[in-house]
Amino acid sequence: MNHRIDPDRLRGLSIFLVGMMGSGKTTAGQILARHIGYRFFDTDVLIEGVAGETIAEIFQNSGEETFREIETRILAEVSSLTKSVIATGGGIVLKRENWSYLRHGLMIWLDAPIEVLVQRLQGDSSRPLLRETDLENKLTVLLEQRRSLYSEADLRIAIDASDSPESIVDRMIDRIPGVLQQPSIDREDN
Numbered sequence: 001m002n003h004r005i006d007p008d009r010l011r012g013l014s015i016f017l018v019g020m021m022g023s024g025k026t027t028a029g030q031i032l033a034r035h036i037g038y039r040f041f042d043t044d045v046l047i048e049g050v051a052g053e054t055i056a057e058i059f060q061n062s063g064e065e066t067f068r069e070i071e072t073r074i075l076a077e078v079s080s081l082t083k084s085v086i087a088t089g090g091g092i093v094l095k096r097e098n099w100s101y102l103r104h105g106l107m108i109w110l111d112a113p114i115e116v117l118v119q120r121l122q123g124d125s126s127r128p129l130l131r132e133t134d135l136e137n138k139l140t141v142l143l144e145q146r147r148s149l150y151s152e153a154d155l156r157i158a159i160d161a162s163d164s165p166e167s168i169v170d171r172m173i174d175r176i177p178g179v180l181q182q183p184s185i186d187r188e189d190n
């Protein structure tokens, strides 16, 4: 953890948010981008745009493998951007190929405990992998499969049930010196 961080290299570097479904990548990512004057992208939204279908429909009509192929294609495209916050889908870490793209930026792992994920995702119908009766068990299995991959990120932000998106963003900003030192960024505007 933190092994690649070199403040001089962070200027303009994009930020990739990784972590489990429900960890808040999409929510916190938008706020983070606004605060640091970066553009915001969400790989799931971009995937839906090119497919012309929702994530649930892509899984249903074409299967997970097709979804993962589009996900890699989109990631390859956004990885060439600078000054962008990119919220990824929770499964992006699964493919080794994706890591060559993720390593173009600073990777931040939003690490929320299972209880928090369950609380947030109860009744959610937009995430096809969670269409199971035992949500807690499914999330536990997925996290077991993915934890060691997420832990390869540059930064880990541990999240509690009481952490607001804004407080999480503040902690991220505290941990990424260099990004806010760019003269074009004025946090007072936000």
Ligand SMILES: Nc1ncnc2c1ncn2[C@@H]1O[C@H](COP(=O)(O)OP(=O)(O)O)[C@@H](O)[C@H]1O
Binding pocket: 019, 020, 021, 022, 023, 024, 025, 026, 027, 028, 087, 120, 121, 163, 164, 165, 168
């Ligand atoms: N810090 C937070 N506190 C409370 N609820 C949150 C927080 N962050 C996200 N949420 C809620 O949890 C759900 C999942 O958040 P989302 O940003 O979509 O996560 P992800 O993109 O990692 O799957 C959404 O309903 C969102 O409003």
Ligand SMILES: O=C(O)C1=C[C@@H](OP(=O)(O)O)[C@@H](O)[C@H](O)C1
Binding pocket: 019, 020, 021, 022, 025, 026, 044, 055, 088, 089, 090, 091, 092, 126, 127, 128, 129
């Ligand atoms: O964890 C996963 O495999 C997935 C996470 C989802 O995104 P979020 O992590 O934003 O929920 C979405 O990409 C798809 O449903 C698969």
Ligand SMILES: [Mg+2]
Binding pocket: 025, 026, 027, 042, 044, 087, 088, 089
């Ligand atoms: Mg998301």
